[in-house]
Amino acid sequence: MKDTEGYVTADGRQIGGVLMELRNITLKFGGVTAINDISFDIREGEIRAIIGPNGAGKSSMLNVISGFYTPTEGSVWYKGEQRPKMKPYEVARMGVARTFQNIALFEGMTVLDNVMTGRLTHMNAGILSQAIWWGSARDEEMENREKVERVIDFLEIQNIRKTPVGRLPYGLKKRVELARALAAEPSILLLDEPMAGMNVEEKEDMSRFILDVNDEFGTTICLIEHDMGVVMDLSDRVVVMDYGRKIGDGSPDEVRSNQDVIDAYLGVPH
Amino acid sequence: MLRDIFITPFVDMVEAPDFLMQVLWEGLVSGVLYALIALGFVLIFRSSRILNFAQGIMVVFAALTLVGLHAMGLPAWIAVAATLAVMFVLAVTIERVVLRPLVGQPDIILFMATIGITLFLIGLGETIFGGENKVMITGELGIPTGDTVLEPFGGLLILQHLDITVVLVAVALVGALLAFLNYTRMGRAIRALGDDHQAALSVGISLQTIWVLVWFIAGIIALVTGIAWGARAGVSFALEVIAYKALPVLMLGGLESITGAIVGGLMIGVLEKIFEIYWGQPLLGGNTEAWFAFVLALIVLLFRPQGLFGERIIERV
Ligand SMILES: Nc1ncnc2c1ncn2[C@@H]1O[C@H](COP(=O)(O)OP(=O)(O)OP(=O)(O)O)[C@@H](O)[C@H]1O
Ligand SMILES: [Mg+2]
Numbered sequence: 001m002k003d004t005e006g007y008v009t010a011d012g013r014q015i016g017g018v019l020m021e022l023r024n025i026t027l028k029f030g031g032v033t034a035i036n037d038i039s040f041d042i043r044e045g046e047i048r049a050i051i052g053p054n055g056a057g058k059s060s061m062l063n064v065i066s067g068f069y070t071p072t073e074g075s076v077w078y079k080g081e082q083r084p085k086m087k088p089y090e091v092a093r094m095g096v097a098r099t100f101q102n103i104a105l106f107e108g109m110t111v112l113d114n115v116m117t118g119r120l121t122h123m124n125a126g127i128l129s130q131a132i133w134w135g136s137a138r139d140e141e142m143e144n145r146e147k148v149e150r151v152i153d154f155l156e157i158q159n160i161r162k163t164p165v166g167r168l169p170y171g172l173k174k175r176v177e178l179a180r181a182l183a184a185e186p187s188i189l190l191l192d193e194p195m196a197g198m199n200v201e202e203k204e205d206m207s208r209f210i211l212d213v214n215d216e217f218g219t220t221i222c223l224i225e226h227d228m229g230v231v232m233d234l235s236d237r238v239v240v241m242d243y244g245r246k247i248g249d250g251s252p253d254e255v256r257s258n259q260d261v262i263d264a265y266l267g268v269p270h
Numbered sequence: 271m272l273r274d275i276f277i278t279p280f281v282d283m284v285e286a287p288d289f290l291m292q293v294l295w296e297g298l299v300s301g302v303l304y305a306l307i308a309l310g311f312v313l314i315f316r317s318s319r320i321l322n323f324a325q326g327i328m329v330v331f332a333a334l335t336l337v338g339l340h341a342m343g344l345p346a347w348i349a350v351a352a353t354l355a356v357m358f359v360l361a362v363t364i365e366r367v368v369l370r371p372l373v374g375q376p377d378i379i380l381f382m383a384t385i386g387i388t389l390f391l392i393g394l395g396e397t398i399f400g401g402e403n404k405v406m407i408t409g410e411l412g413i414p415t416g417d418t419v420l421e422p423f424g425g426l427l428i429l430q431h432l433d434i435t436v437v438l439v440a441v442a443l444v445g446a447l448l449a450f451l452n453y454t455r456m457g458r459a460i461r462a463l464g465d466d467h468q469a470a471l472s473v474g475i476s477l478q479t480i481w482v483l484v485w486f487i488a489g490i491i492a493l494v495t496g497i498a499w500g501a502r503a504g505v506s507f508a509l510e511v512i513a514y515k516a517l518p519v520l521m522l523g524g525l526e527s528i529t530g531a532i533v534g535g536l537m538i539g540v541l542e543k544i545f546e547i548y549w550g551q552p553l554l555g556g557n558t559e560a561w562f563a564f565v566l567a568l569i570v571l572l573f574r575p576q577g578l579f580g581e582r583i584i585e586r587v
Pocket of ligand 1: 029032033034052053054055056057058059060061101
């Protein structure tokens with residue numbers, strides 16, 4: 001099963017080998033089993049979706065991948081190696097960036113500053129050099145500023161660069177959050193419901209950005225989304241969760257015709 | 271009586287503007303120190319939700335350590351460096367021994383823990399350096415002690431060189447701190463952590479590193495304040511009270527606002543001095559500085575519960 005060959009998508013993109021693999025993940029909160037023995041992988045360059053009804057355990061899965069939750073059982077493999085127990089900031093430094101279901105931004109800081117924090121994992125000047133050797137820390141600062149400006153241009157938020165994030169409408173906040181994650185130049189980008197609460201136009205914009213990011217930077221993306229239509233358009237492969245279990249895994253077409261998935265979405269009693 | 275309250279003080283101010291300037295200057299000097307200490311509180315509170323009861327004792331401890339190390343034979347500036355090192359070790363120790371094990375506990379537990387730190391530092395300070403009053407090594411540090419006399423409005427304005435130095439150093443320190451917070455990676459991380467823990471973690475910020483850093487900054491602030499205040503009042507455990515002045519400053523400025531701490535500190539320093547001189551001494555027998563700031567803060571809170579600068583952003587979920 002260890003094929004490193006990858007596959008070619010319907011639209012002709014070459015998908016690489018396994019980048020991240022979740023093996024037999026179980027996550028319990030007291031009596032609640034949020035994730036029940038789930039395994040799946042994410043391949044280099046693909047857009048992988050996790051779907052499922054409310055409370056299925058999707059966010060929990062993303063939290064396991066990003067180190068916010070430690071699985072009760074099972075292991076996470078990254079680039080072919082088993083990942084030891086890690087804190088979220090350590091996972092971030094390994095190249096995993098994420099957004100949150102309930103937007104987590106630095107409300108008091110400007111858009112620019114928010115996106116700049118995405119560069120923290122790339123800034124190495126030590127504390128001392130920052131405090132004393134103004135020079136080297138400043139060069140680094142300028143270099144990162146350039147990268148950040150490019151992300152800001154890419155996501156078309158130039159006009160709000162200096163606006164405090166707290167004042168932005170919901171849709172733009174979501175975009176700023178994406179910008180911050182992108183600024184990290186992640187090897188995996190995790191998006192928890194990037195289009196939730198958006199109107200149709202905003203959803204279209206966001207879909208376009210996600211596709212563009214994947215296309216231009218080759219970024220591997222794992223996203224959670226409720227809107228079936230959007231998921232089918234965006235993703236290369238889909239994991240379907242229901243009550244903490246995996247009930248489907250495959251291409252959008254395969255998943256759509258899977259009887260368990262249809263039942264879960266139509267609310268057939270368990 | 272009404273005349274004494276509402277008219278005489280203002281007449282006095284206008285008739286002797288040079289004296290008013292003297293009062294303002296002295297208030298400003300205290301205010302700068304209040305602002306510094308409040309800033310230490312704010313940094314720690316923003317990044318860890320801890321109301322640091324130990325800030326005051328850190329001032330005493332830093333001053334004691336400096337004077338003590340000098341008394342043991344270290345040259346003054348080496349003693350300063352050594353004291354900074356001690357404050358750094360203290361920050362690391364507090365993070366390891368107190369904060370890390372208590373992470374996620376209710377705020378009140380963390381607050382109690384800082385009371386524990388206070389008691390520990392009192393004990394440690396007394397054991398190593400003794401509890402008796404000491405003199406700050408002002409001269410040895412090269413802090414000037416003379417004064418400059420100006421003659422504004424044909425009157426007299428006496429500026430102690432010590433006070434001028436204190437203000438300059440404090441302004442430089444605040445300036446450096448603001449630059450650090452706004453333009454460096456670590457500074458941005460500190461501000462970020464204050465805004466949203468989850469988001470901070472997701473961009474690779476380590477809570478532990480930031481906690482050590484903010485406690486160390488609080489330690490640096492404690493040392494500077496300790497030197498400044500110790501030079502005027504001597505070094506003793508009574509110094510701790512100046513940190514309590516940070517409380518009304520925080521009530522006014524808000525626990526989370528850096529600007530609030532600075533403006534609030536200066537305001538309280540100046541207003542309490544003016545009140546003392548023009549109302550307190552003539553009408554109330556003086557010594558109003560002990561309580562004025564608290565009453566002022568309470569009155570302000572009656573009308574603006576969020577403090578002067580608290581513009582709470584309403585969270586949308
Ligand atoms: N930190 C936590 N503590 C306790 N229970 C939790 C925690 N996080 C998630 N759960 C529980 O785990 C289950 C799965 O939640 P999760 O948020 O992962 O679902 P989801 O699929 O993301 O749902 P939604 O579509 O509503 O976002 C739920 O029963 C939830 O209550
Ligand atoms: Mg969710």
